[in-house]
Amino acid sequence: MKELLKYLEIADKMEAWIIEKDLSQGEKLPKLAELMELYGVSKSTIVKALERLENRGLIYQVQGSGVFVRRPKRADYVNLIDNNGFTADLPTHKMASKVLTLRKIKPPKKVQAVFGPEQTEVYEIRRLRYIDADVLCLEESYFRTDIIMYLNEQIAQGSIFNYVRELGIAIGFSDKYLTVKKLDQKTADLLGVKAGDPALTINEIYYLTSGEPFDYSTTTYHYENSKFFIQSNA
């Protein structure tokens, strides 16, 4: 396992290096041979690490020319490609959560449709999430209790994804569905806006690296306090 995931570790180190050096879009990375020496790993590990960074929209590779940095030119946008969570996306801000609901329940139908009929119990968590002093979003999540076996309010006040990773659970990929709507009174009240005001709703399913879904979330964003970016490489 450790050996297989070496490239992920190197990818994380390269990302930290790009941020630390504050490299900007279009700046060229060192050549393969230099990167191999710098990180003390094989060519195939560097190649896989670069692919990982390309997938995440952090670099682009030009055949015969080299590897170049991609970075958003605008601060404070939430990254819709990486699955690191707000805490990692918005490092210059103070993120906080207010837990509205945290309980184990029988999954609602829409959740069971995603997790499968054999799923008889889930954690339901509703949180208001704040960026600095402002409301960012209302998040309603369902986690499989056979994968995330323990959660409490203190954990839910921080980054649940960080907690999941600390448990040694490997978060893989996600499906996200976006729609825009006018808010109902109840949700508007929670977000501190008016009924009828606009909102982006993102419906997300997160999978483990094994392909198993473990988190089903619906997040409704405060339209004035949220903005998003996607660095697509396809």
Place this chain on the structure above:
Amino acid sequence: MKELLKYLEIADKMEAWIIEKDLSQGEKLPKLAELMELYGVSKSTIVKALERLENRGLIYQVQGSGVFVRRPKRADYVNLIDNNGFTADLPTHKMASKVLTLRKIKPPKKVQAVFGPEQTEVYEIRRLRYIDADVLCLEESYFRTDIIMYLNEQIAQGSIFNYVRELGIAIGFSDKYLTVKKLDQKTADLLGVKAGDPALTINEIYYLTSGEPFDYSTTTYHYENSKFFIQSNA
């Protein structure tokens, strides 16, 4: 060139095959050896083609277990990862455009900031885009005239990206910035909704595979006629 892009051709064939067979999420693809035989190409070409499909959110690979299909479980959502355009994203719908503006101009400041100060001329294109009989969005695009040297209204009524590809220009990656707002009267009138109604605005910069930006667009979506998905693999 042809040789280098072989894996892209194979990736396209595999994608067409997945769609034709109507494989659903979680279905397993044939093993590497079978794919090599099926497409008559080397292992490295198959590996690169699979990476391409993984980047685009069409498959996921589980170490030691195989390659599996990823497909959105909901129809009619616009893919925010692939850069194929609506025509490819919404194959069961009739897409059309009404060209409002098509002219060569000196780039506005916001556009020159992206293309660089040496860019003295761009095509400005404003289009209303329709899905079946409904307005999907208002799109305002700027193309570099030194890359897209010729455009006319007939081309702009169809897929400009298909035209660009037919010119042999290789579209690479994109940066997309998303915000939600209340519409002003003028844009609302064009979209056929009311002033103050919600809208998602996506500001996009498209790059060639060389890393050069060639298209700067701002698209404002009809909130009831548009929905989006992102299959992230990061």
